[in-house]
Amino acid sequence: MMDEADEEGASVTTYVVVGAGLAGAATAWELARRGHGVTLVERTTPANEHGSSHGSARIFRYGYPDPFWTGLVVQARDAWDELEALAGQRLITPTGSLDHGADRRPDHLATVMAGAGVEHELMSAAAAAERWPGIAFDSDVLWHPGAGVIDAESSVLAMARLAAEAGATVLTDWPVAQVVPDGRGLRVVSEAGAELRADHVVVSAGGWLPDLLPTLPEALVRRVPRLEVRKEQAYHFPYVDDASGLPVDGWPTFIHKIPEIQVYGLPGGRDAGFRGQKVAEYNGGPAIPSAAHSDGRIDPANRERVVAYVRQHLPGLVPEPYAETTCLFTNTPDENFVIDGVAGITILSPCSGHGAKFAPLLGRLAADAATGAAAVPPAFRLAGVAA
Template sequence: MGSAAAWRLASRGGEVTLLERFGPGHDRGSSHGTSRIFRLAYTDPFYVDLAVRSLPLWRRLEEETGRQVLSLTGSVDHGPAAITDALYEALTASGRPAERLVPEQVAERWPGLRADTGAVFHPEAGRLHADEAVAAFQQAARAHGADVRHGVRVTGLSVLGDGVRVVTEANEEWRADAVVVAVGGWTAALLAGGASAPVSGVPKLRVTQEQPAHFPAADPLSWPSFIHHPGAGLPATGRTTDGVYGLGSTDGVKAGFHGIGPVVDPDHRDRTPDLATVRALAAYAERWLPGVDHTGPEPLTCLYTTTADHDFLVDRQGPVTVLGGCSGHAFKFASVIGELAASLVHGEPGPSRFALGRRPRTAR
């Protein structure tokens, strides 16, 4: 989100400096690796619209940088008919193509994937290459004149009149007319400070270590992305309470349980694979993903920073704009969230849905 905001702000002619705590391509947060799902399929029209708005911005990023970051292979959502029907209705009401399928049709079209009860396919979906996307945002930001600096840890932030004072771990001091804070799992720590905090209304954020895995498969790049919704053949309890997601990548077919990991401190987390979760993913793959080698999972870890309602934080107070609360589903929206951030910095209103201090909705 921070790199996307730097791109969109610099493209508007602003004098932009991007301070990155870690080096290029780091794996300390939520934006590394080779694969993130891109999809338009939400039952909520708000998110369908937001994803639709992100698509041309991803293509603009590719045009500006010459990097391919988004591959559209389509997406299969499957599970209870009530959910797949609602997804179909939301997509078609927004004028997007979608197709209802039965499990036999899914198996015929994608033999490596076994569907549950009902299914909906939409072609405007696929995968984003996370590392390439972040690198492309920064490349595009530089091309528009931004100064991108890595290895700079911000330790303090304060509002001074109409501007902002930023202090780094190396005791450097920066002054700016406006600042965008996009620090993922470190959001609460950086913005803490009681009455002296630079913004108010930052909600409680749950930072967890999640553990998907890559499974070997023939031609994984041909796979559609997929989401298995619980409530039919998949239990809506335990690890599968919020379903299973997956997609093909250069590292194999990725699959993971959504938002089940332990709460962690992002500076002191144990990246040791949880063997029980690995075994549970392998058992899922054996039943539902006949096209992968379920005996060879390669686990990996990443961070989720989740709000109570799973909506993001995209808001401005005074000279400080906050981007965060990705809740495990924000990467697909990064291009448009960068645009929203640039608009906020320039004084335009943002979505009330993402406001600081909002009353949380019931979690989706």
């Protein structure tokens, strides 16, 4: 859908979506296929390395202690199936997933999965060790085969392409400086001074949101929960039996939670040549003011903690990382998402390092919130905003 121009020369559109990561691309696609005029703007390029949606390895899993979240994953899986069919490509590689460690409470997770109708198996540490000898288990283990690895970058690009095919305009190298109500709607102003006009703006800026929030209307800003951006650090460890350099089959994703540390791991995908497992300490990096302050550097102390963990708990990996990377977690105090707004602006912040698996569903929820088509779950509403 081509933009029109008003008498001042600024572009005019119905919806502007700020941020072409997983959530923003999903929202632009959903709004466009519902027939709305949409412009999706991205400060650099979709799924770029300065945000939270780059690379080929994110976990898709059903393991949550709260039935609300597991039920939401079930809905998200249906949305992913539709996306893959329309995009004509596989975006989630099946691997299955393991949950273990006393603090992870595998037995409780099994009860939640049973209630949601999710296939799973609860087994002893000894039984799990026979099936996955590369992992050392210290508790009962929950296995659910429906989990997998999301190719985040390919998913963003697929949804941006589908949005464009449905009529959306995608603008790259368009960093947003502010969103300004002006009596006729909203002006979205770039750092270079370019403008777009919109009836409604969806702000899906990820780790850049703390910088943009102060430019938004106070009536909205004061209701947004405190956001903490953390620099997550992940390491790729080669498989012990990968002497041929070929992919090693049979490694699942996993979450292991013990008092000393919470670690997650997953097959590393094409980012690291399919040679090993990507392993990270959950929220193990430093807090930073926003994405603008992420330097991409690894904290040596964090690397040492994760290497020590691999040496003790993952005998199937060589405890020497052959690649390492950083990304951003934008955390809310309760780890809930924010999908709500006031005065024609919707904040979309699928926070706290667990939003990727919901991406196409988030687009539906954000489109509902922005258009008023349906209410979003109460857990995602801003304080003090009427339903």
